[in-house]
Amino acid sequence: MSVHILTGDAQIPSTLQRIYIKDLNHDSQCTDKYVKGTVIMKHNLIALTRGEDMLKAVIEEHAHQHAKLSETTSINVFSFGKLAKDFSDKINQGDTIVTTGFRLGMSPTVNKDKRHLCQIELEERRATIYVCPAAFSGQSSSVDSSGTSEHSSNNPKPKYTYVPLNELKPGEVANVYGIVTFFKQPFQTKGTDYCLVLTITDESGVKLGCSIFNEKLEALPQIYKIGDIVRFHRIKSLLFNSKLSGMTSLGFSALTFDGRVGTPVCPRTSSKTYHFGEEDRRIVEKLRQWAATIYPNLEISLATVQPKSFFDLTCQLLAKAEISRACVLLKVWDGTKCPHRLLKILVEPSAIEGNMAAIQDLQDLIVEILVYDNHVEVAKKLKPGMYLRIYNLHAKLQASGTKEQTSNECHLGFHLHGGTSYGRGIKVLPEDSSDVQELKKALESANPEDTMDDLTLLNACCTSAIENSLNAELSPYQEDPLTVLTCHHTVKSDLLSNVKNSTPPQKFHIKAKLKSYQPDKLYQSVKLYCPKCKRVQEIPDDETIGSLFQEALNLPVLSSDSWYETFLWESSTDVGRKVAVHFVNVLGSEEHLLTLVQGATLEEVCRLSTKFESIIPIKFSEDQMTLLDLSAPFLIQGKKWSYGCKHCSCVKNIGLYLEQEMVWEPENTAEVLGVELLQYVFLMKFELDDGTASLDAILWEDAEKFFQMLPVEVMVNRAMQEKMQMTMATLCPPGKHFDELPWLEFCIGTYTTDENEDRSVYYQIFDTMVAEKL
DNA sequence: GATTAGGCTTAG
Numbered sequence: 186m187s188v189h190i191l192t193g194d195a196q197i198p199s200t201l202q203r204i205y206i207k208d209l210n211h212d213s214q215c216t217d218k219y220v221k222g223t224v225i226m227k228h229n230l231i232a233l234t235r236g237e238d239m240l241k242a243v244i245e246e247h248a249h250q251h252a253k254l255s256e257t258t259s260i261n262v263f264s265f266g267k268l269a270k271d272f273s274d275k276i277n278q279g280d281t282i283v284t285t286g287f288r289l290g291m292s293p294t295v296n297k298d299k300r301h302l303c304q305i306e307l308e309e310r311r312a313t314i315y316v317c318p319a320a321f322s323g324q325s326s327s328v329d330s331s332g333t334s335e336h337s338s339n340n341p342k343p344k345y346t347y348v349p350l351n352e353l354k355p356g357e358v359a360n361v362y363g364i365v366t367f368f369k370q371p372f373q374t375k376g377t378d379y380c381l382v383l384t385i386t387d388e389s390g391v392k393l394g395c396s397i398f399n400e401k402l403e404a405l406p407q408i409y410k411i412g413d414i415v416r417f418h419r420i421k422s423l424l425f426n427s428k429l430s431g432m433t434s435l436g437f438s439a440l441t442f443d444g445r446v447g448t449p450v451c452p453r454t455s456s457k458t459y460h461f462g463e464e465d466r467r468i469v470e471k472l473r474q475w476a477a478t479i480y481p482n483l484e485i486s487l488a489t490v491q492p493k494s495f496f497d498l499t500c501q502l503l504a505k506a507e508i509s510r511a512c513v514l515l516k517v518w519d520g521t522k523c524p525h526r527l528l529k530i531l532v533e534p535s536a537i538e539g540n541m542a543a544i545q546d547l548q549d550l551i552v553e554i555l556v557y558d559n560h561v562e563v564a565k566k567l568k569p570g571m572y573l574r575i576y577n578l579h580a581k582l583q584a585s586g587t588k589e590q591t592s593n594e595c596h597l598g599f600h601l602h603g604g605t606s607y608g609r610g611i612k613v614l615p616e617d618s619s620d621v622q623e624l625k626k627a628l629e630s631a632n633p634e635d636t637m638d639d640l641t642l643l644n645a646c647c648t649s650a651i652e653n654s655l656n657a658e659l660s661p662y663q664e665d666p667l668t669v670l671t672c673h674h675t676v677k678s679d680l681l682s683n684v685k686n687s688t689p690p691q692k693f694h695i696k697a698k699l700k701s702y703q704p705d706k707l708y709q710s711v712k713l714y715c716p717k718c719k720r721v722q723e724i725p726d727d728e729t730i731g732s733l734f735q736e737a738l739n740l741p742v743l744s745s746d747s748w749y750e751t752f753l754w755e756s757s758t759d760v761g762r763k764v765a766v767h768f769v770n771v772l773g774s775e776e777h778l779l780t781l782v783q784g785a786t787l788e789e790v791c792r793l794s795t796k797f798e799s800i801i802p803i804k805f806s807e808d809q810m811t812l813l814d815l816s817a818p819f820l821i822q823g824k825k826w827s828y829g830c831k832h833c834s835c836v837k838n839i840g841l842y843l844e845q846e847m848v849w850e851p852e853n854t855a856e857v858l859g860v861e862l863l864q865y866v867f868l869m870k871f872e873l874d875d876g877t878a879s880l881d882a883i884l885w886e887d888a889e890k891f892f893q894m895l896p897v898e899v900m901v902n903r904a905m906q907e908k909m910q911m912t913m914a915t916l917c918p919p920g921k922h923f924d925e926l927p928w929l930e931f932c933i934g935t936y937t938t939d940e941n942e943d944r945s946v947y948y949q950i951f952d953t954m955v956a957e958k959l
Numbered sequence: 960g961a962t963t964a965g966g967c968t969t970a971g
Contacts, residue, residue, distance in 0.1 A: 367966065367967085368966090369966065372964095373963090374962080374963035374964065375962080375963060375964090376961080376962040376963030376964090377960095377961090377962070377963070378962080378963055379963090380963060380964060382964065382965075382966065383966095384966075394964095394965065394966075395965095396963080396964045396965060398962085398963060398964085423965095425964090425965055426965075428965090430964090430965060432964085432965095495968065509971095511971085512971070555971075557969080557971065558969095558971095577968070579968080579969070581969090581970095600969075600970095600971075601969095602968070602969035602970080602971080603969070603971090604968075604969075605966085606966065606967060606968050606969095607966075607967065607968050608966080609968075609969095
């Protein structure tokens with residue numbers, strides 16, 4: 186057998202049991218046992234007279250809690266043949282070794298060296314040595330004796346080092362933290378990717394211009410504003426125009442944080458898994474403190490905007506209108522009142538898309554923004570209700586052309602000019618961002634309540650007796666709602682009959698009962714979704730996956746290569762079947778370790794997945810390393826299994842890409858394998874009824890928000906499954922008559938799709954979430 | 960499989 190270099194004893198085959206050095210005696214049954222100890226002495230390789238090499242070493246066991254002082258914990262170890270040579274080459278004093286397949290002999294030197302009565306003899310044919318080098322164990326001359334699996338978790342080691350921006354060297358790849366001092370909205374390059382251009386700085390004062398590339402727009406770092414903090418892993422420094430600049434390198438990943446002191450330290454990232462510990466939190470807080478001194482809060486609102494200035498505005502879109510091919514009008518508010526005389530743009534009411542009631546209601550608080558040229562495309566996709574940040578908005582004093590506003594009087598107009606200089610652009614902010622949370626508070630407190638009452642009265646006059654009776658029934662729930670609307674509209678709820686008679690696309694608030702929902706087995710509501718081809722599919726069941734592993738069992742198990750360490754063993758269930766485990770990046774830190782498994786059943790892979798963090802099931806086909814059929818997970822991380830799209834993936838000769846040292850996150854692993862990663866999503870159908878009509882609405886794009894859970898969590902976490910079950914049982918109690926069902930509030934959108942020729946209308950639930958108390 | 964970009968106000 187041979188010497189294997191490991192990064193932790195989690196990699197020792199689970200079939201082996203530890204035997205402590207004190208318990209060894211010449212009668213010891215040593216099959217399936219291993220001894221673990223630290224090399225405290227290593228002699229030179231010597232050639233025996235029969236031409237074989239031999240090496241003597243001494244290993245010592247770290248005293249464990251039950252050991253008595255008198256017990257011998259060090260023992261002589263003799264290795265022979267090629268193993269002796271390997272021991273000499275690969276193992277150093279201070280390394281921790283685990284050895285199995287050994288033989289015990291009586292030690293002839295026990296009286297002299299006072300070590301163990303026995304000695305361990307390792308022969309090439311039978312013995313295997315696993316080495317955890319001192320550099321990994323973090324221990325030079327002692328090793329834990331706590332069993333086989335807690336080793337690494339008990340010894341957290343720094344995962345990453347961060348280089349100050351003034352210490353970056355051209356050509357090197359490094360990890361950095363920085364504060365964003367400039368950024369442009371991401372754009373499509375002339376190449377294959379999207380690009381985010383930004384500049385960061387840190388306490389060293391050095392500024393680094395960075396170009397971040399990714400073929401997926403949504404995978405680029407999410408920067409909301411100047412002052413945001415970024416953490417970049419594996420950014421490459423390059424000289425450009427004799428200045429250092431940063432660029433994405435292989436395995437690049439990013440986290441982004443709000444840069445303001447006091448806001449939650451909550452990373453934004455497209456990575457599903459990332460490491461973020463106390464040390465990171467400390468760095469972010471420190472950078473925030475520093476940034477606060479050099480970049481004081483310069484947030485400008487409509488109340489504080491200076492004429493003839495450029496500024497960034499966080500606001501909510503209430504309505505929009507296309508003025509021309511190169512110009513769109515946006516009506517927005519931020520809850521503050523602009524003290525200046527404002528320019529009014531005359532638009533045909535029929536051309537306005539948005540909530541007309543809200544526009545009427547809030548007119549003093551609304552400003553109009555003209556958006557030009559390249560921004561028109563973005564503006565057209567915006568929907569009233571969205572929260573926006575508009576960058577480099579120009580507050581311009583100008584003479585008005587309308588009759589009411591005489592030309593000798595100047596009015597303030599807001600323009601988003603064409604081009605992207607100074608980061609000019611529009612970004613839709615997600616609801617959970619702290620900027621939007623703050624904006625919502627401002628909007629709520631600014632919403633004039635008397636106007637609300639007027640609006641309610643106005644609506645009430647027009648509503649039918651049915652709705653009045655609904656409201657009477659609703660009252661107990663209004664104080665204690667089971668669902669909460671997260672959008673900001675001031676309109677009263679509409680009836681489902683009106684919703685059904687409306688022309689799509691539109692958004693409505695409704696109050697209705699959940700009569701039934703599908704699928705009734707809740708775990709089936711988690712599906713796999715391909716963001717590329719938009720297909721939704723069921724998660725393959727264990728039987729299907731099991732049979733794919735079974736098929737691959739018949740293939741020959743191979744083989745060694747220089748970039749991984751192979752461990753072969755015979756299956757305990759099928760005599761003669763070999764299972765191969767190839768460890769990649771054993772010399773790197775634990776998160777870079779990748780385990781390739783070949784010739785194992787699903788059950789065996791599941792067992793391995795309790796020991797090894799990232800497993801890729803592989804097979805060898807036509808001498809190339811490749812994945813199993815893509816109905817099987819391509820990456821197994823504990824209970825979290827990642828799947829690829831059969832239609833959109835183009836699996837490469839994967840052996841060429843797996844040896845790189847990277848953190849094996851589903852996203853970047855999929856990328857190097859040529860796999861189009863499927864996302865876990867919720868998809869449900871709710872049958873809603875308010876007495877005036879009934880309709881089926883899907884819960885899809887906003888489903889995570891609705892449940893405040895991630896689909897992948899529901900897949901792997903029993904508590905989450907129970908929580909979801911309870912939520913549904915509260916919203917739609919089983920066995921109840923319609924009259925007994927609770928009233929619920931929903932925001933639903935109506936739409937048609939281009940695919941269906943009959944233009945039938947679909948309903949989808951948006952901006953609604955279950956109340957926190959559920 | 961490399962390449963993409965590499966900031967620095969519209970002119971309505």
